[in-house]
Amino acid sequence: MSLHLFVLSPSDTPIYSLTHHSTKPVTNVPSPLASNLPAWSTSAFAGTLTALSGASSVPHHTTGGTVRMGGGQDRHVIQMIANASLDVVEDVMRKENTMYLKSVDKFNEWTISAFITPGNTKFVLLHESKNDDGIKSFFMDVWELYVKTMLNPFHTAHTIIRSGVFDARVRQSAKKYL
Amino acid sequence: MAYSQPHPRLSVLSNSSLSSVEHLSPTTSSRYSIPSAPSINTALGTNKQALSRPNIYDRNLNKPRVTDVSGAAFSFLFSEIVQYTQKRVSGINDLERRLNTLGYRIGTRVLELMVWRAESSSKTPKREIRLLPSLMSIHTQVWRAVFGKPADAIEKSVENADEYMIIDNDPSIERHISVPKDMSQLSCSSFTAGIVEAVLDGLGFPARVTAHNTPTAQFPTRTTILIKLEKSVLEREELLKQ
Numbered sequence: 001m002s003l004h005l006f007v008l009s010p011s012d013t014p015i016y017s018l019t020h021h022s023t024k025p026v027t028n029v030p031s032p033l034a035s036n037l038p039a040w041s042t043s044a045f046a047g048t049l050t051a052l053s054g055a056s057s058v059p060h061h062t063t064g065g066t067v068r069m070g071g072g073q074d075r076h077v078i079q080m081i082a083n084a085s086l087d088v089v090e091d092v093m094r095k096e097n098t099m100y101l102k103s104v105d106k107f108n109e110w111t112i113s114a115f116i117t118p119g120n121t122k123f124v125l126l127h128e129s130k131n132d133d134g135i136k137s138f139f140m141d142v143w144e145l146y147v148k149t150m151l152n153p154f155h156t157a158h159t160i161i162r163s164g165v166f167d168a169r170v171r172q173s174a175k176k177y178l
Numbered sequence: 179m180a181y182s183q184p185h186p187r188l189s190v191l192s193n194s195s196l197s198s199v200e201h202l203s204p205t206t207s208s209r210y211s212i213p214s215a216p217s218i219n220t221a222l223g224t225n226k227q228a229l230s231r232p233n234i235y236d237r238n239l240n241k242p243r244v245t246d247v248s249g250a251a252f253s254f255l256f257s258e259i260v261q262y263t264q265k266r267v268s269g270i271n272d273l274e275r276r277l278n279t280l281g282y283r284i285g286t287r288v289l290e291l292m293v294w295r296a297e298s299s300s301k302t303p304k305r306e307i308r309l310l311p312s313l314m315s316i317h318t319q320v321w322r323a324v325f326g327k328p329a330d331a332i333e334k335s336v337e338n339a340d341e342y343m344i345i346d347n348d349p350s351i352e353r354h355i356s357v358p359k360d361m362s363q364l365s366c367s368s369f370t371a372g373i374v375e376a377v378l379d380g381l382g383f384p385a386r387v388t389a390h391n392t393p394t395a396q397f398p399t400r401t402t403i404l405i406k407l408e409k410s411v412l413e414r415e416e417l418l419k420q
Contacts, residue, residue, distance in 0.1 A: 010380070094382075094414070099303040118293035118305055119286055119380035140298065147294045148234045150287055157286055165235045 003127045003178055005170070006082050007146065009158045010120040016161040020174040024131075082124050085112040089122060099143075100136050115139040117146065119157060127178070134177040141173035239294060246326065253354045260355070260366055270361055274368040274389070281372020284324075288373060289380045292323045305381070309415050312381050313405075317344055320377055324370075325350050340412055342405040344374065347397040365389040367401045374403055384408045 001024075007016035085105040092104050093116050105112040113135050115123040123142055125135060145166055149155055161167075259280065260273075267273045296319070297303035306312040318328040325346075335341035349367050357364050367389035375387040385407045392402045 093305075094307065094418075097304050097307045099297070099305050116305060117290060119290045120382060140303075143294065144239060144298065145235065147239060147290045148237070150290050151234060153283075156283075163235075165233055169235055 001128050003125060003174070004078050004082065005126075005142070005174070006079075006122075006124045007142070007161065008086075008122040008124065011158060012086060012122075013158065015121075015159065016166070016170075018167070018170055018174065020171070020178055022174075022178050024178070078126060081107045081110055082112070082126060085114070085124060086122070088112075089114045089116075089124070100139055102132050102135070103130075113139075115143065117143055119150070121146065121157065131178065138173055138177040141177070142170055145169050145173075239291065239298075241295065249350070249353075252351075256351055256366075256369075257354070259369075270364045273364065277366065277368040278372035278375065278387075281369040281374075282376040282379075283372075284369075285373035285376025286380060288320060288323055289377045292319060307382070308418065309383055309407075309411065312378070312383060313342055313344075316374055316377055320373070321346075324373060338406075340407045340409070342407070344403040344405070345392070345400065346370075346403070347400050349399060349401045352399050352401065362391075365391050365401060367403065370401075371403050374405065378405065378407075383411045385411070 001022050003020045003022060005016075005018040005020065006014050009015050084107065088105040089101065089112075092101055093114075099116050099118075101114045101116065103111050104114055109128050110126045111128065111130070113125045113127065115125075117123075123139055123146075125139070127135065149161055149163065149166055150157070155161075260277070263276045263280070264273055267276055293303075293305075306315060313332060316329075317332045321327065321329045321344075329344050330347045331343075331345040333343045333345065335343065346367070349370065351369060352366050355366050357366070371387040371389040375385060378385045378387070385405050387406070388404050390402045390404060392400050394400050
């Protein structure tokens with residue numbers, strides 16, 4: 001199971017992203033979309049839909065074949081889902097005064113959780129299983145690391161975070177909580 | 179091969195002796211064999227460069243026990259900032275705008291750090307989403323974080339619904355500044371205005387913030403920070419009221 005984290009600047013440009021492959025056991029949620037489609041389906045949309053459904057539970061066809069649908073693990077699909085969730089996030093963050101917005105959006109198997117820092121930087125996390133406390137602890141860690149990054153006088157809210165230490169610390173935290 | 183013992187500079191500066199040992203772990207030690215490698219790495223901006231120096235990620239964000247910055251040192255620094263800026267501008271407006279920009283850079287950091295210190299230990303960290311509580315927190319929390327005391331007053335403009343004023347009777351950054359007569363318009367608190375603007379921006383209340391001298395007999399350096407909110411902010415407040 002993989003998770004995707006995006007850190008977005010106040011103007012919604014991505015300044016950091018991470019794909020984490022969790023080793024924690026998952027309670028597999030059967031993919032409603034994939035199970036609705038017969039395996040022999042030859043519909044023109046079948047491939048796209050499978051790709052969009054985006055779950056790792058969908059069988060992959062990527063190994064060596066010419067068909068490359070990637071079960072939604074494709075980068076652009078992930079990015080699109082994350083992007084689409086911003087609308088909902090922005091709606092909710094005007095009304096809710098908590099920083100951690102759990103499960104604000106769903107797209108098939110993907111659940112989107114977000115964290116808004118006081119300076120309006122957004123952390124968006126795409127995940128498949130429910131793990132509220134872990135995600136919250138993870139977000140808190142990323143927030144601390146982000147604040148430290150911000151304190152660097154050469155960093156502005158719109159600078160892409162390239163620090164290797166930041167990356168290592170986020171990965172460490174992801175391994176611990178996700 | 180790694181140095182047999184931690185580099186003296188590291189052991190002094192890094193937070194714990196443990197972390198300086200970490201820096202010399204086998205995974206990163208290979209580059210020590212080439213003396214020039216670290217500087218090349220730094221120039222290229224590779225990921226490993228930061229490991230040889232104590233870095234911000236190792237430090238604790240909570241307040242150290244001694245929190246106050248020396249007033250004399252700050253006054254000196256700020257006077258240099260003003261002089262430096264003044265040499266590069268053509269008028270008072272320009273100078274104020276530049277000071278504002280410098281303050282803005284402080285404000286974005288103050289906001290994140292201040293809220294982190296207040297909220298990171300709470301179970302459900304909160305953000306301000308309403309205007310008035312935000313203004314109040316600027317008046318007290320931000321002022322306390324930056325100047326060590328809350329501002330003296332906060333007022334709402336009678337004529338314009340979109341204007342608020344934060345008043346400081348004796349702004350500490352201006353304590354050692356006397357503005358020449360021919361520049362009487364200038365308020366060095368534009369720097370503070372920049373901080374306020376950044377905080378409001380970060381919280382999602384875009385505004386134009388300026389500083390004005392409003393001396394009284396009792397407080398000759400009394401300064402008003404004028405906040406002029408954007409229209410969208412007021413419209414949103416109206417909607418949230420319902």
